[in-house]
Amino acid sequence: MAGERKDESGRSRGRPRRAEVDRAVLTAAAELLAERGYAELTIEAVATRAGVGRPTVYRRWPTKDDLAVHALVDAVQPLDAPDTGDALDDLCELAISFVIQLSESPLGRVVLGVHAESGRRPQLAAPLRDRYLKPRDAAITGVIERARQQGALHPDLAAETIRDLLFGPLVYHWLITGEPLDRGTAEALIAAARRAISP
Amino acid sequence: MAGERKDESGRSRGRPRRAEVDRAVLTAAAELLAERGYAELTIEAVATRAGVGRPTVYRRWPTKDDLAVHALVDAVQPLDAPDTGDALDDLCELAISFVIQLSESPLGRVVLGVHAESGRRPQLAAPLRDRYLKPRDAAITGVIERARQQGALHPDLAAETIRDLLFGPLVYHWLITGEPLDRGTAEALIAAARRAISP
Amino acid sequence: MAGERKDESGRSRGRPRRAEVDRAVLTAAAELLAERGYAELTIEAVATRAGVGRPTVYRRWPTKDDLAVHALVDAVQPLDAPDTGDALDDLCELAISFVIQLSESPLGRVVLGVHAESGRRPQLAAPLRDRYLKPRDAAITGVIERARQQGALHPDLAAETIRDLLFGPLVYHWLITGEPLDRGTAEALIAAARRAISP
Amino acid sequence: MAGERKDESGRSRGRPRRAEVDRAVLTAAAELLAERGYAELTIEAVATRAGVGRPTVYRRWPTKDDLAVHALVDAVQPLDAPDTGDALDDLCELAISFVIQLSESPLGRVVLGVHAESGRRPQLAAPLRDRYLKPRDAAITGVIERARQQGALHPDLAAETIRDLLFGPLVYHWLITGEPLDRGTAEALIAAARRAISP
DNA sequence: CGATAACCGAGACGGTACGTCTAGTCTTATC
DNA sequence: GATAAGACTAGACGTACCGTCTCGGTTATCG
Structure with a gap:
């Protein structure tokens, strides 16, 4: 979860890191992201709110980007797909509740902004892809495959395309209006x- | 274009502002946004690159947000809709070329990021809505209305909905993959x- | 007095430095040197006590050494030689009152310590020599020459030697005992x- | 030599301290004092150079002052007085060679600086007096007494005064010029x- | 021999200060 | 009154050490 230590192999030497500190810092970071947004997030404020020295934060997450991504992923709860039998209904409900939830969370627009910025910063993109997108994409793809087997989907469309067609309009609407998406x-x-x- | 002067009525007194300065600053800001992104944009760097004192920048755009929005809007060229006769074709082509162009510009993701951040900052949202969204939306809505009169659109769908259904998937795809959209x-x-x- | 600005020639451009800031910083530095000594002098504390931002201190005196030397020289008042007619008496009185005064001042031992450290740091040595030693040495040498013309001095001894023979024992006594020199x-x-x- | 252990009485329990560690630390400290001076001495650097953990240093010398004084005293070799029969000659030679030796050693000015600082710090002064000044003073006083018995000294002058009159000028000369004293x-x-x- | 105690290295911890950078405001001389 | 220059307060940056504390492990004495 936190930044890796040098000696990966075998037992770690020296005093071990306290897991409570990890938690306190991630929580503080998530709160501050929600309150002030990514641009105004400062390591100083995170450390103060977490009751921790600044070097302790840097030891784990060497850059603001690192910290922000980990805090976001940690704070945004995963969503699990419903399973009512009708996989297409499940898929639609997944899209709706997912975007509504994100649009209502104070962290939602931060997630969006970090995604946008990630194009320019590889170190932001990698953990975002691995820790945020992949798990969610796996869930979505699972439901899509179920729906496909039920014959509910157009056979020519790739799973990715279906995802874009369902989630895209919702996210775009939220992005443009700037307000939480209503059901x-x-x-x-x-x-x-x-x-x-x-x- | 630039920040308002106090005396709106009639002729302004004193030395008039030089329009070249406006241009130099906006150009410098746009370049730096393209090169380094919004987070790393500094007024200092803008002023230096524009060959201008810092207070001169502040006199026109009182905050970094102001400057950034104006520079973005100024730099991202407007897109005018084609008119081939078939308004639905025109609409689709408009969506495709618009998103492709944005996704290929180094400023594209900056626009996206500023949009995402704008939820939290009203002073960012207002000029963005007025100077960026509105003109583009007007163009899009125009084509949609043309298509509607040609009977090419589902009668139950609002213009806004049609916009979301067309542009949403493209933008979402670009947002998720992080790469320029291919045709x-x-x-x-x-x-x-x-x-x-x-x- | 304070760190030089680039453009020495002609009128300086831009906003001029405020002389009160110079004074406030030097005073704060001298007080802290007296209270805590050279080793525990921090720029942070100086800036805070002077009611000034840290960069403002660095603008004038780029290093702690610079600041300390200037503050010391500024705070330790010069001593002017008496002139009773008997130059040898004047010289002896000068030595006595000079060392007593220094040994009684809380800055005295700091001056001594900085002198000791100056051997290792040229940037400390230069201003110390020019702004502290030279003026005092000039005063002493003046009295010595007066005494020599009155035939009160051994003709084989250089002025420097006489200075060492008179001041040396007093300073050494103070250095070893660690207490103010009594008359x-x-x-x-x-x-x-x-x-x-x-x- | 090193900081006291709690249980002074009888045999100490537990693993005994390794004497090599004492040596390594003192040597490292003396080297760093010679290279960088007292102000830039850090416990961290001492521990690293000695190949030792930081707490191991603190266990023996709880403060930087403690460590520095012990390292200095340990590193500056004592000088023994010559005995040619003429005690006054011996005394003068002792003064000359003592100050020359000190002024040529890279640790000399550090000793001087620590002396100067010791006025402000009792915990620095005590070990300095006991472990540095006293032994040297005893040697000097011994020769002075020998000289006095040979009738070579002014009967009204205390031993301390004689010491100041001989050593003071040499030390003062070295202090002011900042260069090694030549014979x-x-x-x-x-x-x-x-x-x-x-x- | 096994328990106990202190040592040792490494390194985490909450802090403080460093010297630098930028923000946004202000003051000056010049145009 | 706009402009270029630059001082100014304020505060975050990322780093270096501080002095203390835990770890896993070692080496001695003592029961």
């Missing part, structure tokens, strides 16, 4: 999008 | 999306 | 030293 | 000083 709007968008992905 | 992918997404918005 | 002891030492320098 | 200068000063202490 009515979301369902209307999804209702239309279903026509795009049906067989 | 093949874009056309595949739009081909499916057309089924969602057709009558 | 009785000083006069006893000088009485003996006079035999060394008499014709 | 010619030293002998000239002593030749004059002899007139001050002769009967």
